[in-house]
Structures are given as C-alpha cells and as structure tokens.
Amino acid sequence: MTGYAPPIRRLIRELNRFPGIGEKTATRLAQFILKSPEENAKRLAESIIEVKKKIRFCSTCFNLTEDALCEICSDPARENGIICVVENPDSLIAIEESGSYSGTYHVLHGVLSPADGIGPGSLRLTELMERISENTVKEVFLATNPSVQGESTALLIMKLLRDKDIRVTRIGLGIPVGGDLKYVDKMTMAKAIEFRRGI
Amino acid sequence: MIKRPIYEASAFVLSFLDYGESDRIVTFFTDKYGKIKGIAKGARRSKKRFANAIELFSHSRILFSRNRKDSLFLIENSDVIDHYPKIREDLEKTMAASYIIELAAHFTAEGKKSKKTFSLLKDFFEFLDRKKFTEESLRFFELRLIKLSGYEPVLEVCVACNTPLDEIKAPRFSATDGGIVCVECSRQRPGSLPVSVGTLKMLLMGKEMEMEKIHRLNLSKQSSRESKAILESFIPFILGKELKSVRVLKEIKRLMV
Ligand SMILES: [Zn+2]
Ligand SMILES: [Zn+2]
Numbered sequence: 001m002t003g004y005a006p007p008i009r010r011l012i013r014e015l016n017r018f019p020g021i022g023e024k025t026a027t028r029l030a031q032f033i034l035k036s037p038e039e040n041a042k043r044l045a046e047s048i049i050e051v052k053k054k055i056r057f058c059s060t061c062f063n064l065t066e067d068a069l070c071e072i073c074s075d076p077a078r079e080n081g082i083i084c085v086v087e088n089p090d091s092l093i094a095i096e097e098s099g100s101y102s103g104t105y106h107v108l109h110g111v112l113s114p115a116d117g118i119g120p121g122s123l124r125l126t127e128l129m130e131r132i133s134e135n136t137v138k139e140v141f142l143a144t145n146p147s148v149q150g151e152s153t154a155l156l157i158m159k160l161l162r163d164k165d166i167r168v169t170r171i172g173l174g175i176p177v178g179g180d181l182k183y184v185d186k187m188t189m190a191k192a193i194e195f196r197r198g199i
Numbered sequence: 200m201i202k203r204p205i206y207e208a209s210a211f212v213l214s215f216l217d218y219g220e221s222d223r224i225v226t227f228f229t230d231k232y233g234k235i236k237g238i239a240k241g242a243r244r245s246k247k248r249f250a251n252a253i254e255l256f257s258h259s260r261i262l263f264s265r266n267r268k269d270s271l272f273l274i275e276n277s278d279v280i281d282h283y284p285k286i287r288e289d290l291e292k293t294m295a296a297s298y299i300i301e302l303a304a305h306f307t308a309e310g311k312k313s314k315k316t317f318s319l320l321k322d323f324f325e326f327l328d329r330k331k332f333t334e335e336s337l338r339f340f341e342l343r344l345i346k347l348s349g350y351e352p353v354l355e356v357c358v359a360c361n362t363p364l365d366e367i368k369a370p371r372f373s374a375t376d377g378g379i380v381c382v383e384c385s386r387q388r389p390g391s392l393p394v395s396v397g398t399l400k401m402l403l404m405g406k407e408m409e410m411e412k413i414h415r416l417n418l419s420k421q422s423s424r425e426s427k428a429i430l431e432s433f434i435p436f437i438l439g440k441e442l443k444s445v446r447v448l449k450e451i452k453r454l455m456v
Contacts, residue, residue: 020219112451114294114302114444115214120454148255148287148297155290159455177282180243184223187420 098189111149233312237272322410353378375437398422
C-alpha cells in the first residue's frame with residue numbers, strides 16, 4: 001500500500017474497515033472509485049452521509065426508519081396486539097419478506113452475550129416492557145435466533161412476562177439450531193411463523 | 200493442489216466472533232491440541248459442513264487444517280456431539296455455562312494441551328445438563344480449573360508461616376498470597392477475608408471428588424457465601440481483571456427478584 005498517494009491510501013484504509021473487506025478488495029474498490037466519473041463518486045459519498053443523517057430508530061419498535069415512527073408502526077392495518085421480538089433489523093426484514101406476519105415488531109438490537117458484557121441493560125428491554133404494560137398487547141412472539149444467545153434472551157423475556165396475562169409464543173420448527181433467521185428461506189419462515197408455539 | 204494435512208479433534212466452543220458476511224472466527228478447546236483458534240468459512244450459512252455445531256459450549260468433532268504457520272486454523276467441518284439441550288432450555292444453566300467457557304478461555308493458553316481441562320469441561324457440562332444447577336457447583340469447577348492452570352490456592356496451612364489449618368483459630372484467605380493465613384499473619388494483610396474451617400474442609404474435600412457426586416455436597420449458607428467471596432477475590436487477582444460474564448450474571452439475578 002506504501003506506493004499509493006496518501007489520499008488513495010486513506011480511502012483504502014477506510015474501505016478496509018468494512019466487514020469482510022480485506023486489504024486486497026479494498027484496493028480494488030478504491031481503484032474502481034478512482035476510475036469512475038466524479039458524479040458517481042459524489043452520489044456514493046452523499047448516500048453515505050444521507051443514511052447517517054436521516055436514519056434513526058423508530059420511537060416505538062426501534063426498527064430503522066426515516067421518520068419518528070417506522071412504516072410498520074404507522075400502518076393502521078397492522079395488528080398492534082401482537083409484538084414480534086427480534087434481535088436485529090435483518091431478522092425483521094426476513095420475517096417481513098415471508099409475507100405471513102401482520103403484527104408489529106420490537107427490535108432488541110442485540111442478544112444476551114455474557115462474555116461480551118452484553119446483559120439485559122444493553123438491550124431494548126425496558127422499552128419492550130413499557131409497551132407491554134400499556135395493556136393492548138395480547139401476544140408476544142419471540143423470534144430471536146435459535147442460537148444459545150437468542151434462546152437465552154427468549155427465556156429471559158419469558159421470565160419477565162410470567163406474571164402477566166399475555167400469550168407468549170416462540171418461533172416454530174424448521175429453523176435449525178444455531179441458525180440465523182436472515183438465511184431462512186421464505187417458505188420455511190412462513191411455516192415457522194404459522195406454527196409458532198405457546199411457551 | 201497440495202493436500203494439507205487434516206487434523207481431527209473433539210472440541211468445545213469457547214467463543215466466536217462473526218466475521219464478514221457469513222464466516223465465524225471460533226475459539227475451541229480441544230482434547231488433543233488444547234485451545235485453538237480458527238476460521239469457519241460460511242459457518243452461518245452452511246448446514247452441510249458445520250451442521251450448526253458452532254454454538255457456544257456445544258461439544259463437537261471438528262476437522263481442521265492450517266495454511267501456513269502462525270495463521271488461523273481453517274475449520275473444514277464440524278459435527279455436533281452434544282448441544283446440551285437441558286442447559287439451553289434453562290436460563291440459569293445457560294448463564295452458568297457461559298461463565299464457565301469465559302473462565303476456561305481465560306485460564307488456558309493457545310496450543311497448550313491439557314486432557315484434564317478438556318475432561319473437566321466435559322464432566323461439568325454433562326453434570327449441568329443432567330442435574331439440578333446449584334451455585335456451589337461453580338465453586339468446585341473454579342477450584343479445579345485454577346488448580347489445572349497451576350494457581351491452586353493453599354488451603355491446608357498458613358501460606359506465610361506454615362501453621363496447619365487445624366491449629367489456626369480464625370483463618371482468613373488472602374488472594375494476593377494465594378492461600379489462607381493464620382491470625383498472626385493476617386494482621387499485615389488488610390485485604391484478607393474471613394473463612395471458616397468448615398468451609399475450607401468442604402472445599403478441600405470437593406476438590407478431589409468426582410463431578411458426578413458434587414451435587415451431594417450440601418454446603419451451609421455460610422460456607423456457600425464464604426467460598427463465593429474467596430473465589431470472587433482470587434480469580435480477578437490471578438487474571439488481573441474482572442470477567443465480563445460475572446457482571447452480566449449479577450445484572451440478570453437482580454432483574455429476576
Ligand atoms: Zn416501529
Ligand atoms: Zn501464619
């Protein structure tokens with residue numbers, strides 16, 4: 001990398017920060033940007049800034065949104081008596097794409113991970129409990145991943161809800177142990193939602 | 200293509216880090232090679248090569264190779280032997296297992312093999328999977344792991360003057376000295392903690408006992424409290440830091456009451 005002019009080196013270093021992008025790929029991307037018309041480079045830079053400036057968390061469900069409320073929370077057709085609890089926006093998108101869920105969501109933005117120091121306080125749990133105590137919620141559908149961390153997070157939420165008169169369900173069969181909802185195909189997902197089981 | 204040698208081992212997943220789009224960098228504790236670190240390419244996507252075995256504290260058989268010296272191992276394949284379903288369906292047990300693997304990760308060094316440490320992990324997870332969980336069982340695991348790592352605390356005599364336990368009236372535990380001290384010697388050790396003779400005898404006994412029988416040891420409230428206190432001061436002293444899972448476990452406990 002030493003042979004490159006400092007601005008190119010800086011760009012390579014920035015691109016190198018992306019997940020899964022090694023130095024070689026970063027160099028290739030930098031060269032592509034260097035060769036492309038200024039217009040394109042500008043558009044790329046602007047959309048990066050735009051995402052950072054405009055995207056924020058939905059004040060109700062913590063999904064990513066441009067407005068105070070996300071599209072799902074502001075849609076009157078969605079059943080707000082059901083909250084589907086997911087780890088991250090990727091899981092939410094995977095469930096939405098299956099087209100078989102019509103309730104609302106709650107994005108935790110993480111799961112319990114003791115060795116990483118991630119406990120209940122690092123998740124959006126207080127906000128979830130507040131939503132639930134508002135009384136209109138009939139079902140909490142736990143759709144954290146079937147990994148050790150996802151399962152223990154579901155167990156924790158279940159314990160927090162044990163004294164409340166609420167149906168608690170867990171995403172159904174078909175999703176393998178240790179799997180990630182992000183990689184589940186639409187058919188399997190639709191089945192896993194349909195056959196969610198009471199716990 | 201040059202064929203690389205393939206190694207095989209029985210392994211526990213101590214930790215992992217998601218990397219890139221679907222890879223996972225995994226730290227295993229193996230029976231034959233001790234602690235090793237490797238990359239499992241496509242681990243989050245491939246059901247065939249990894250069969251979902253790269254899960255925290257799960258026990259699997261792994262196949263791995265090495266490209267060149269000093270790089271990560273390449274995990275070629277892993278097959279689950281035991282996921283410990285009874286641990287996974289219980290929050291308390293899962294949290295205990297999470298603590299155990301963090302502890303094991305800190306008390307072992309990469310590439311240093313120890314069949315005994317592997318057996319200790321295996322025995323403990325089987326115990327946790329089959330028996331009722333007790334907080335005290337963690338103390339016996341901690342003591343054994345510390346012993347295997349060469350930091351066994353001295354509980355039979357005063358570490359400073361060698362007075363035997365039976366002759367010490369009010370023994371105290373000094374983390375900085377790695378053992379108990381007598382009344383006289385404890386005067387110069389303001390950080391030492393009181394611990395009863397009964398607790399010390401229980402710990403000495405439990406240290407040698409088979410894991411299977413551990414749940415039969417009935418610790419009094421006092422012994423339970425004292426042994427927790429001394430290990431809570433000794434472990435961070437050896438490691439030079441507090442384990443992250445300790446703080447998280449406390450947070451969860453507070454939430455549950
Ligand atoms: Zn929303
Ligand atoms: Zn002494």
